[in-house]
Amino acid sequence: MQINDDDDKVMLLSSPPWEILNLVSHYLDPNTLAIATCVSKTWSTCFSSDHLWDPLCTATFPTLATTLGSVAASLPRHRLYALGHTAALCRQWKPRKPRLSLDHLLFVIAVHLPGGSLNMIKPCIDMRRDPHGLFRFDVEVVEERELSLEELKEAKVTWTVAEKEWKAVFVLAEESVGKLASGVDGFFSKELPSPGCCSNTMSSGLVADIRFGLKDSQDSSRRSSGDRMSRIEKVSVGVMSVLNWRHVSVEDVLFYLEHFLQV
Template identity: 40%
Template sequence: MTTSTQDTIIPWQVLDLVVNILDPKTLATASCVSKSWYSTMSSDHLWENLCMANFSSLAHLRLAATTPLSYHRLFGLGQTAKKRREKPPSKPRINLEDLLFIITLNNQNSPPVTLIKPGNAISTGCAPDSKLLFKFDFDVTRHEKGLNFEVMDETKVTWNVVLKGYESVFIMMDCKGKGSFVSGSDGWFSSELPAAGCCCASSCGGSSGMVADMRLVMGGEGRRTVVERVSVGVLSIVSWRYVGVDDGLRYLQHFLEPCGV
């Protein structure tokens, strides 16, 4: 016995009862069956509760929209935003091995000390890769001029990061200390970093939410105060913790990669 097409049609009253208990994914799938199903499955009375339960913070978008915005569309926007927010950041396109770190200490009393270290020679400790921080140490006592560099109040420090082959350079820090440096204590320098991708950050006040940080670890050399170790890193203004290596590299690639990449 054959079944007629008329016998297989689901009464809209039954369909309306069923759709009220369907989850968003099933509703979206069912809306692809036909135009009439799409109209039924996309109605505001079905999606309003789902939208308010999952993305209540987006409800104000309906008021701001210049054209009518359905709850079905609003739920889709919220779902897309959620997935993008939860998506892990992409791996940086540059590596530590691609970089050269150049630090210079300078004042009127001592010959300048320039520390040059390729990224692959910088110690990042024994932490697993996912825990590595963008914070590195330089031993000045092994530097030929380091033992003769006497710290004074007007000590100037610079920190540049160079892309291999000297294709580009980014100035992380260029500032002068205005305080007393005492043997056994540390000297601190910091410089707020510009927003990545902002070509006029210095003039428009753009901020990255990060700070370049330099610490001079002092030691006594007779009556003089000398630098024994230099520590540099990048801090997040939000957490006041050092950012991870990958976060630091993602930031630097905006300034070091050739335009158009």
């Protein structure tokens, strides 16, 4: 029997018999099976069959196959495998590093007192880092001003973060009023706004934490008169989570600041 060129084209373009596709499918890996479903409607029907994908789901994602397999019995098994594969890739995804660098920031801290303000400007690159990578820092106060307990009780603190060369600024705490008792260092806290369009209605879950490190006066005449005089030796600043009231990591705060410093 003589076969002309037209017959050759028909043989080349026609799909293999169903039985051959079914036989070959058992030797293909999931990636090849998924590609094969895109060839034609016939191939899609053959290579997306549940009897092919069900053992693959059970072997690769047993928990997912057991849970969703019983709850969503009508869900095709190739779709179930795709969900498990996507979830596995998401778990392997490595989050990006913050675009904002701590070395490019500086802190501007103003302690407002009845007799005037104590102002400090400190580049973060010059500050000692927390060994555990937490966002908390100590800023030394150079000015030695002696203050009474009543003056310290009226103190208000403003903490501003500025980007290098004053490209952008963000106020973490503005004239925050703290708590101060005799024999206890000052404590100030201010809830931070939520980034994004819903900042007025949603909570960020973060709090600016500011503390005074006080040192008693060395003037013996002051101590003998019963008037306790102290000076602010340092101001400790940080950001805490309202969930566990612990300081959060430097990276988490840098991601947060990116929304306001427009990096």
